[in-house]
Amino acid sequence: MQNENSNLGQKISDSRKTLGLSQEALAEKANVSLSTIQRIEKGTVKPRSFTVKILAETLELDPTELLAYLIEKKMPLSSFSALKRMNLCTLLLVFIPFVNLIIPSIVWKKSKTIYSKDTAAGKMLSFQLLWSICTIVVVLISIFMTNLITGEAGLGHYAANTLYLLAVVFNVFIIVKIASQFNKEDRNILPFVSNLF
Structure with missing residues (x-):
């Protein structure tokens, strides 16, 4: 609402x-x-x-x-189930940046029950896009900074892997929270993310 x-x-x-x-x-x-x-x-x-x-x-x-x-626009239950499927695709592909964006967007475009301008679907994809970009940038910066500080090329991968796993845990938490909101038929998800789609 x-x-x-x-x-x-x-x-x-x-x-x-x-x-x-x-x-x-x-x-x-x-x-x-x-x-x-x-x-x-x-x-x-x-x-x-x-x-x-x-x-x-x-x-x-x-x-x-x-x-x-x-006028309150009630979202049909079939649309919620399609959004849940889209969210589940994101969860299954959470470990692969940008692929976690491509497959759900295909599900969105192919679905006949999710509107083309649906803000919930757009916000889910926007979050995944921002997460993918931020994760890659943070991992690359951590590798570079660790190599710069220590002078050893191999040590940067430990910090990068740790940061990557933390980013994945955060993403999984958000996906589970979205799923919980969809179970309650609440489509007001991710208020901190702008809809880029």
Whole structure:
């Protein structure tokens, strides 16, 4: 639900900025408190439909367009099972950077039950992409730094292997946490990751 609220907040924020209004000016013009405007734009609150209608009129928008963000979109169970399959593919390939990204993306594209713009699927792939890049960079830096400090080429591999295993454990933890959220039919996953897909 937070995702729909943040989409509504983003739409209101963009429209307000287009009209050159500050949050204070919008609050005054719409006769709504400033804190309400701030919470709506942050996506931390589900506003009442009356408030959304007033904001739509003030921002010269179609009220039905903004009210559509308030309608709860229930994800079908088949979509959750497809997302679980995608997550499981990631878990099975967690030891191989970038392959843990390719196979789940194929599952996503081939699945008829996961929407092409699904934010949960996109966030899973975004996390795997960022994890793969960060893991490879950290491992390479650790090898380089250990070789630079000690002067011995073989010692860098111990540090790199340790860091790699820690990264894999972290990734497995995130994948298990996502699976737990999907079991609860919660699609608001990975709030700290931007959807890159």
